[in-house]
Amino acid sequence: MKDTRMIDFWTGAGIFALGIFAYVIAGKMLKVPIGIGPGDYPRVIAIGLCILGGILSLQSVLKGFPKAQGKVPWKSILRVFALVLMSFIYIQSMRYLGFLITTPVFLAAAIYHFGNRNWKSTIAVSVGVTLVVYFVFVSLFQVLLPRFSLF
């Protein structure tokens, strides 16, 4: 099994920090005389996160102090982030360019990203899927998909 001690150590530390952050913010929330106040419940969760984060870090230290292990799989992480970036640009540009323009472009880029090098099938799928989805959702389900608008 993949050794994740190093990552677990830092994740635990991050969770611990998140718990502290949530506790501090929740501590400033309104107090109420009866029942639980808006900050009480998040504070309990924050304490739980601190404890669990601490345990995770401690576990990875007790298993032997974490050392940097092997190579970080940068290539696969970069591929994932490339898709995330593509999706983010797709979502943001849909606001202005609309569904019909952005979707075939996104689909073509994503299909290429997933390894399809046949341009004919890429274009056919991206245009075909966009039109089918548009027809089904707009005409049949009456979902108001974003339209081209500069303002």
Added chain:
Amino acid sequence: MIGNLLQGFVLVFQPLTFGLMVFGVVLGIIIGAIPGLTGSMGIILLLPLVYRLPPDTALVMLCGLFCGAMYGGSISAILLRTPGTPSASATVLDGYPLCQQGKAGKAIGISTVASFIGGMVSSICLILIAPQLAKVALKFQAADYFSLSVFGLTIMASSSGKSLVKGLIAGWFGLLVSTVGIDGIVGVNRFTFGNTYLMGGFALLPVLIGVFAVSEVLSESQEIKKAGQIVVQEIKGIIPTFADMKAITMAVTVGSIIGVFIGIVPGTGGAIACFLAYNVVQRWSKNGDKFGTGMIEGVAAPESANNATTGGALIPMLTLGVPGDVVTSVMLGALILIGVKPGPLLFVEHANVVYAIFSGMLVIQFLMLGFGLLCAKFSPQILRIPNKILMPVIMVLCVIGAYSLGNQLYDVLVALIFGVIGFFMKKYGYPGAPLVLGVILGPMAEDNLNRALLVSRNDWSVLLTRPISASFMVLSVLSIILALRTAHKDSKKAQA
């Protein structure tokens, strides 16, 4: 009850409902068969359609997809040695050896019949148990609901997979996510940082779309994969013989019973049931030593068990509003979205919906059996659908699913953010189910604790003096002890 069931059948056989039910079953089988796609993802892809249908029709379609996907997972487990869904993981053990012996048709036939029997048993249990449990649940007060949600949250521990701590972190993170937004009682902003979008909190469905669908697409994009080796043998001998049926009787019986019980326990699901049933049947079988070499009992036990969890998982969701597994948690989100609040009142306020589900579940099993046996010959074709085309299309459908929730791109961004979180969780061994349980049960726990304390004027003993509440508290403690013991045993095993 019989009258209500008959009314349910009338609804189920209406053309639109029946057509969509068939659509749900067929789509479920296809989705289940394709490795990387799961029942929860299938339901997510159907969400935009769900918004626009009557609740009973929508739910029957989703149930069809749920059962179809549970069965469909076995097809790739048998033909590709890759389970289509986690629930078919144990089917690989004997299904693939059968395929190697040229008996892929027989393995698919046994899997179909076992899934049918498991599904029928669980549907009957659903019809018999759920109304009774709902009657008890009608007596629940705020303190009882709080204790129930605590019990549901302790289940996080048991659904934590390999690492208890990682499962709990995922669950507590889900709880924290559920607190974002305006507090329901005092009206104070919590963790919104002045952002108007965050004031509404994170809607459940974009979170689910992100954690279960977008994360899967991101995972698949890590490397360019070559298509799996698909079996080229002729699929024949699909219908099990009398001797086959006799041989699998014990396996199917045990599998069905285990599946129903596992299904009822919140936070579990088919993946646990299939291995448990496989192990028990292997131990009890005369041919236990031959398991793993292509025994039909080894296919029948996990397949009956995983399909038996479907009806079981619907019991806590419909009666208590606590999801039985990941798929039912997505269904719960869909239900809330279409204005149907699961819980005991569902049986009073929306009896037509409940009985349509009951009748639908029975009909779905026959549809699954029919399509399973008739289409087994074509099953290798399903596996030829290339991921490099499918995944981008799924991403677009996720975007539309999240967008159509409230016609705002903010929900799509939330789905993308939770997709990235889900991807890293999956990569580093953090299960997604506890996160979802936390998001669903967090508000239920907080609201009911607050209500119980307001009514009792800050008397915390109310949680232990009410018998129902006390029972759930005891169950919660037992659940934690059990999870700790299991974790301790696992760590000892790992050290050995």
